[in-house]
Amino acid sequence: MKRALITGITGQDGMYLGELLDSKGYEVYGLVRGQNNPKVATVREVLPNAKLLFGDLTDLGSLLRVIETADPEEVYNLGAISFVAHSWENAGMTTDVTGKGVLNMLEATRIHAGSDPSSIRFYQASSSEMFGKVQEVPQRESTLLWPRSPYGVAKVFGHYMTINYRESYGMHASSGILFNHESPRRGIEFVTRKVTTAVARIALGKQDGLKMGNLDASRDWGYAGDYVDAMWRMLQQPEADDYVIATGKTHTIRDLLDVAFHRIGIDDWSSRVTYDKQYERPAEVDLLIGDASKAKEVLGWEPSVDFRELIEMMVDSDLAEQETLD
Known part of the structure; x- marks a missing residue:
């Protein structure tokens, strides 16, 4: 062992x-x-x-x-x-x-x-x-x-x-x-989980909207x-x-909001999301996208869960969790 x-x-x-x-x-x-x-x-x-x-x-x-x-x-x-x-x-x-x-x-x-x-x-x-x-x-x-x-x-x-x-x-x-x-176990302070938790609470009538920073930052999420x-x-x-x-695919925070809100039947989230300067970084990282060719070739590794599946998984998990809370 x-x-x-x-x-x-x-x-x-x-x-x-x-x-x-x-x-x-x-x-x-x-x-x-x-x-x-x-x-x-x-x-x-x-x-x-x-x-x-x-x-x-x-x-x-x-x-x-x-x-x-x-x-x-x-x-x-x-x-x-x-x-x-x-x-x-x-x-x-x-x-x-x-x-x-x-x-x-x-x-x-x-x-x-x-x-x-x-x-x-x-x-x-x-x-x-x-x-x-x-x-x-x-x-x-x-x-x-x-x-x-x-x-x-x-x-x-x-x-x-x-x-x-x-x-x-x-x-x-x-x-x-x-x-x-990311995953349903991601800390609530991270942007993906912040969004999926807020969306779940909005779906359940526990929250009206959420405040966000830069919606144009792009990330490679797996x-x-x-x-x-x-x-x-x-x-x-x-x-x-x-x-x-990495997945080799990049998505913006707007894409994240699109998928998360669509999961609860809301396609126009513009009235639900407001800008708050406090969530801007002092120095932003605008675009991250990785080339995992070496990992694929040497390790035989490839991602199995795509971006939409990931965010939907997180929204569903947060809906289940929020339903148990007062």
């Missing part, structure tokens, strides 16, 4: 990855920050077989204790402060967790691996936000990185540190440059369940490498 350690197991990706690994017969360990973490109950419900260990990505000592207990063959570093808008308000904390936390996890893994650094396979959750002010369309593994947020900058640090540990120590360390990926499969595939390769994971 293989053992895997997942940091960020309380997040959307962590839970989907935990389910995938459990289905493949892994013994799953999850790193949780803080014993009073409110998401622990959800993780225990979704992943009853997972063993939860408490530690902090900013504390190397705690990571060494966790990795010694788990003794994993695979480490998936998904833990981060991942809400981009929050990173401008908390740039220091974002840097410590999302950037330097990667260094701490790499170092803990290297130390635990001892004389054979490649004996533990390491996955780093890189992000399309690293491309920021895009220098090439579509974006691929070789595209120049130009981050436009403290979150993006922190992700670039972690990405290059992963490459550095691979090249310096011979670690089997891979990065997945994942473009936006399904989180598909994307964690790509993570696993990377660590099964004989050689570590970096891969863009």
Whole structure:
């Protein structure tokens, strides 16, 4: 039975990855920050077989204790402060967790691996936000990185540190440059879930409308369940490498609103959505679209859920959830 350690197991990706690994017969360990973490109950419900260990990505000592207990063959570093808008308000904390936390996890893994650094396979959750002010369309593994947020900058640090540990120590360390990926488990603070939740509440008469920022920003949106499969595939390769994971199709926030409102029978949502400057980013990322040709060729990976199916899945889930709430 293989053992895997997942940091960020309380997040959307962590839970989907935990389910995938459990289905493949892994013994799953999850790193949780803080014993009073409110998401622990959800993780225990979704992943009853997972063993939860408490530690902090900013504390190397705690990571060494966790990795010694788990003794994993695979480490998936998904833990981060991942809400981009929050990173401008908390740039220091974002840097410590999302950037330097990667260094701490790499170092803990290297130390635990001892004389054979490649004996533990390491996955780093890189992000399309690293491309920021895009220098090439579509974006691929070789595209120049130009981050436009403290979150993006922190992700670039972690990405290059992963490459550095691979090249310096011979670690089997891979990065997945994942473009936006969503699901019913997405946090309510993210724009897709903000929209699908509001639409569900509007359908049920619990809300009149919603406030939005830039409706013309374009993203390459996929399904989180598909994307964690790509993570696993990377660590099964004989050689570590970096891969863009994306659908290769881009949609605007307007497209998102079109699909979500259509699902509840509203085709003209213009009177329901109002502009609010507070939701604009200080520096916007206008167009992200990924080229996942390498992942298709090497990993045999392709997305299985398209944009419309994804948003409809999320609206349906939020309708079911909102119907149970007062």
